[in-house]
Amino acid sequence: MRAVKNTISFIGVIIMIAIMLAGQAAFAARGDLVGIRAAAQPNGNTRLVIETTDRPSYKLSYLAEPNRLVIELSNTGGGAAANISDGCLVKSVDTAQDGNALRVTAALRKPISEIPKESIMILSPNGDSGYRLVLDFASGAAATKIATAVTAPPKAAVKNQRKPVIVIDAGHGGKDPGCIGKSGTREKDVVLAVAKKLRDRLADAGYTVYLTRSNDVFLNLNTRADIAEQKKADLFLSLHVNANPSGAVKGFSIYTLSQQASDEETKKLAEAENASDRIDFDGFEKYESGVRYALSAIQQRAVAEASLEFAHGADRTMKANGITEQSNAGMRSAPFAVLRAAVPAALVELGHLSNRDEEKLLNSSAHQNKLVGAIVAAINGYNFEM
Numbered sequence: 464m465r466a467v468k469n470t471i472s473f474i475g476v477i478i479m480i481a482i483m484l485a486g487q488a489a490f491a492a493r494g495d496l497v498g499i500r501a502a503a504q505p506n507g508n509t510r511l512v513i514e515t516t517d518r519p520s521y522k523l524s525y526l527a528e529p530n531r532l533v534i535e536l537s538n539t540g541g542g543a544a545a546n547i548s549d550g551c552l553v554k555s556v557d558t559a560q561d562g563n564a565l566r567v568t569a570a571l572r573k574p575i576s577e578i579p580k581e582s583i584m585i586l587s588p589n590g591d592s593g594y595r596l597v598l599d600f601a602s603g604a605a606a607t608k609i610a611t612a613v614t615a616p617p618k619a620a621v622k623n624q625r626k627p628v629i630v631i632d633a634g635h636g637g638k639d640p641g642c643i644g645k646s647g648t649r650e651k652d653v654v655l656a657v658a659k660k661l662r663d664r665l666a667d668a669g670y671t672v673y674l675t676r677s678n679d680v681f682l683n684l685n686t687r688a689d690i691a692e693q694k695k696a697d698l699f700l701s702l703h704v705n706a707n708p709s710g711a712v713k714g715f716s717i718y719t720l721s722q723q724a725s726d727e728e729t730k731k732l733a734e735a736e737n738a739s740d741r742i743d744f745d746g747f748e749k750y751e752s753g754v755r756y757a758l759s760a761i762q763q764r765a766v767a768e769a770s771l772e773f774a775h776g777a778d779r780t781m782k783a784n785g786i787t788e789q790s791n792a793g794m795r796s797a798p799f800a801v802l803r804a805a806v807p808a809a810l811v812e813l814g815h816l817s818n819r820d821e822e823k824l825l826n827s828s829a830h831q832n833k834l835v836g837a838i839v840a841a842i843n844g845y846n847f848e849m
């Protein structure tokens with residue numbers, strides 16, 4: 464017993480050292496300010512964009528007389544000239560280094576109203592751009608209570624905020640079996656079993672969880688996307704299992720919505736998954752590929768960024784949790800009809816029923832639990848505050 468106890472405390476020390484080293488690594492990896500821009504938007508709001516090389520943690524505060532918006536970026540350094548367009552609410556921008564934090568002070572022409580959470584976004588690097596903290600605001604009664612958001616470890620965020628709502632979609636169902644394995648395993652059964660286990664684990668972890676279907680019924684793809692919107696999901700996950708003409712192909716893959724398929728294989732996959740609707744002629748509705756109807760262009764972009772953020776993290780986390788990834792899967796996207804909900808969404812192909820070994824695994828409760836554990840870890844690692 465004593466040996467066991469010593470081992471445990473020894474492990475404890477190692478973990479503490481690891482945490483300290485991780486802390487130092489984070490400390491050392493200070494990002495740089497790349498640029499600051501402010502301009503008026505077509506709707507009259509002002510958009511302030513702060514671009515950095517690393518994902519910023521930030522804190523907002525508002526000072527009156529004179530009116531100033533102060534954004535404190537932790538672990539950020541450097542200075543950059545601000546590019547401010549005429550006709551916006553920002554008059555000038557100053558930066559000041561305070562230890563490892565960079566304080567950006569925007570002098571305002573008028574008082575501004577409270578900045579709602581949905582008007583604060585962090586966009587991931589894209590093309591030539593780095594991380595961008597985007598703030599949209601309007602003139603109005605002085606912001607007594609500006610939405611202060613700090614990108615915090617997700618666990619803490621989950622504790623302090625409303626519980627994130629997650630909608631899990633088990634693909635196919637009823638008269639639509641999905642793909643069928645060599646030994647007769649049906650996609651609709653595997654994904655329902657995994658969806659139920661996932662619901663239970665996520666509920667235990669403190670999330671609010673809904674399933675689009677909890678039994679063997681057919682739902683068309685619009686209905687599934689509608690449920691995600693009705694439940695105001697913070698994340699929508701559609702679970703599927705793949706099949707490939709080659710029995711050798713195996714492993715999981717993750718997809719997000721885009722207007723154009725990223726590659727030929729993903730295009731075919733989206734066509735196969737979208738064909739689910741054609742089984743039910745009464746419920747068949749023609750959809751326009753890749754469009755999130757209810758959203759403005761900027762909101763669409765924000766939802767797309769959040770979806771990508773989740774998918775990238777989930778891809779890493781699932782691999783780290785020992786789930787085999789389909790070779791050359793990478794991050795792919797296509798006009799998957801089920802992902803058209805106006806919320807961050809991803810489609811996960813859990814594996815291949817066309818591969819004999821994987822068909823066996825997908826049928827086993829132990830492997831289903833392993834998949835569920837990996838997806839829970841991916842969701843825990845996702846920053847719902849983004």
Ligand SMILES: [Zn+2]
Pocket residue numbers: 634635641642650702703704736
């Ligand atoms: Zn499917």
